[in-house]
Amino acid sequence: MKKILFILSIVVVFASCSKDGPILKEVEKNVLVNTKWQTEDVSANALLGGVNIQVIEFKTETSFEVNRYRNSAFRENLYKGTYTVKDKKINMKYQYEGKDREWNLEFVNADELQRTPTALTFNTYTKQ
DSSP states (O other): OHHHHHHHHHHHHHHHHTTHHHHHHHHHHHTTTTEEEEEEOHHHHHHHOSOEEEEEEEOSSSEEEEEEEETTEEEEEEEEEEEEEETTEEEEEEEETTEEEEEEEEEEETTEEEEESOOSSOOEEEEO
16 A cells, blocks of 8 residues: 555656646746837937937747837837747847848746846846
8 A cells, every 4th residue: 555655646746746747838938028128329319419218028939029108208119020049048039221230039937038248238128
């Protein structure tokens, strides 16, 4: 009887552990869908005046767009593209001025993304 209970408990432990991996990865990927992240556009502040904000909007599980707002009003769509998520890293691909471009973001925490490698501006995005 003790052997049967021991074997049964081992089976339950291993069966419950095997389901965690894929579920967690799927949740991480879907966290971005329909979210917006912003950063102050310091270079546009200097050139255009006012307060300029760059906003990344993750539209679907694979597409995003980046817009600029000036003094809280929509100013322009900068570009649209596709992205992939792996672990805490987000790879973004798009075309800008006729050229293929790519950059990466990484989760710092649930409300903050960090551009990697860092750029002159647009380094830290906070969730709206």
